[in-house]
Amino acid sequence: MFENLSDRLERSFKILKGQGKITEINVAETLKDVRRALLDADVNYKTAKEFTEKVKEKALGQDVLNAVKPEQMMVKIVHDELAILMGGTASDINIKGNPAVILMSGLQGSGKTTFSGKLANMLKSKRGKSPLLVAGDVYRPAAIEQLKVLGEQIGVPVYSEEDNKNPVKIAKNAIQYARQYGRDLVIIDTAGRLAIDQQMMDEIESIKNAINPQEILFVVDAMTGQDAVNTAKEFNDRLNFNGVVLTKLDGDTRGGAALSIRSVVDKPIKFVGTGEKLDAIDVFHPERMADRILGMGDVVTLVEKAQEQYDEEEARRLQKKIAKNQFDFNDFINQIQQIKKMGNLKDLASMIPGVGKQIKDLDFDDDAFKGIEAIIRSMTPEERTNPEILNGSRRARIAKGSGTDVQEVNRLIKQFDETRKMMRKMTSGGGKQMMRNMRRR
The missing domain is CATH 1.20.120.140 (SRP54, nucleotide-binding domain)
Structure with a gap:
């Protein structure tokens, strides 16, 4: 970005x-x-x-x-x-209340519906909340269906009234429903328009006045640049929202919205969307973003993402296997799965100081590990556990089974051997101390 x-x-x-x-x-x-x-x-x-x-x-x-x-x-x-x-420090979201109510606002196409699902997923998994998503866009049937699909994917119920075309009543009824069924967080998706108009602003202002939400978030596509800032000002004048959400930040090569919006509306950027997946959402940290803009990377965020996937018991088991030189292809593919869960590979690599500039013109496919996984999955259980038995005939069979060639199989095995040696060194001396420090966090 x-x-x-x-x-x-x-x-x-x-x-x-x-x-x-x-x-x-x-x-x-x-x-x-x-x-x-x-x-x-x-x-x-x-x-x-x-x-x-x-x-x-x-x-x-x-x-x-x-x-x-x-x-x-x-x-x-x-x-x-x-x-x-950009705001100095990160701004938290207000989720106090029973239920706490978050009202989403923004133009059509800004990503409100998708972000509503992402936010529900984040607050459920990281803050222990029990969210209820509310389909408040009564003009676009596809929005209701989209929210239901998202809710099913993240295990969050969706409240909708298909025959009711009054978004104010839907919002009020949804809050009552949340109280009745023990949901402590309500996220209300609202209708957008292709451009700001009086009817739209009157409607969302009526919803705000009727439910008095703890938090109003303005969702905007970061790639619209200066237009995003102008739209934010119009919404803020009517709603006095609490914070901004910048979606599609991963595709923004300029940064105009992120750098201008705080100074124009005097409201913090609270979250950013960094991809299409439901976990592609980050709290906005101004200092870390300044680091990235100036090519200094963002090691803190990288470590946080790694720790989200960090399993202490699994790490102990792995450390013992590495120390005994028993790290095998089963462990190798498990580590690949953990890395993939952390997010977009190019975005992760750009968080390492000095790397962002080197890889900016490279294409990182989300399926970058596909070939490696195909090769490993073409091995028998015995071959995965005992890589030493991988002779010429076995390698030829694996290449055929994975749709690759013997050179690629040889290359992977060589890389695996080098990785195993490096990891073994890490379990001695300073490496052991580092592992202990990680477990204390």
């Missing part, structure tokens, strides 16, 4: 490369380029102007240490100001 902006900012900082110190002249030249980069990223003009003025003020007011190069100092100042621009 934000690849274009990251590249432009990197070029801007190069103006200071080789400079002995920060001066008014080289700062002005650098920030002129930074402002252009922000405007090209579809950042609001006023926001871009105010941002560069703040950076200039801080840059010229700093005593640059001898050990710190002007370019590095500028990166640090821009990083800190980017984080402040």
Whole structure:
């Protein structure tokens, strides 16, 4: 995400490369380029102007240490100001109440219905809530069906009234239903339009006034850039919403909405959608996003995603097998499954500092492990458990069974052997200590 902006900012900082110190002249030249980069990223003009003025003020007011190069100092100042621009710190969602009520708002096509399912799934699995999804879009029958499909996938009930065309009554009835059946969280999906109109705004304002929700979220497609910011302002003027949700952030190469929206509506970005899967939802962390924009990766989020899939008992069992050199292809394929659960591979790799830029032009298919899995699944149980028996004839049979060739099978076995050696080293010395530290978290 934000690849274009990251590249432009990197070029801007190069103006200071080789400079002995920060001066008014080289700062002005650098920030002129930074402002252009922000405007090209579809950042609001006023926001871009105010941002560069703040950076200039801080840059010229700093005593640059001898050990710190002007370019590095500028990166640090821009990083800190980017984080402040996007809100400074993460904002939590208010789910206190019995039931707590969350009202979703936004234009048609912004991803409200899908995000409603994602949010219900997240709050159910990570916060222990018992959500009820409410089909409040009475104009689009497909929206009701879509919400029911999502609800079935995540094991969350969906409240709908097929014959009722009054969304205010549906919302009120749904809250009563939640109280009756012990659901402590109600997420109400509402109708969108192709453009803002008076009827739409009156309707959602009526729903808000009738149910007094704990949280109103404005859902917007991040890729619409400056249009997203303008729409947010219109909705906020009527609803005074609590926070913003940026969907499709994984496809946004510019970043205009993420960088402008807080300064224009003075409301935090609370969540981002990062893919189509129901677990492709993240809390928005401004500092981490600033890291990613400036090519510093996002190790904290990567570790959090890994820990979500981390099973302490399984890790202990695996550590013992590795120490005894018994790590086999069954373990190998299990680790692949854990990695796949963490999310999009390219997005995960870009969280590693320095890697994002290297892989930006590469295509990472979600089926990147398909060939490896096919090869392993073409092995017999005995071969998976005892890789040492994989002779030439067995490898030829496995290649035929997996639709690959012997060279690919040989390559995988070689990679497996190298992985096994590396993992064995990890279980001795510092590696053991690291494993113990992980278990203490």
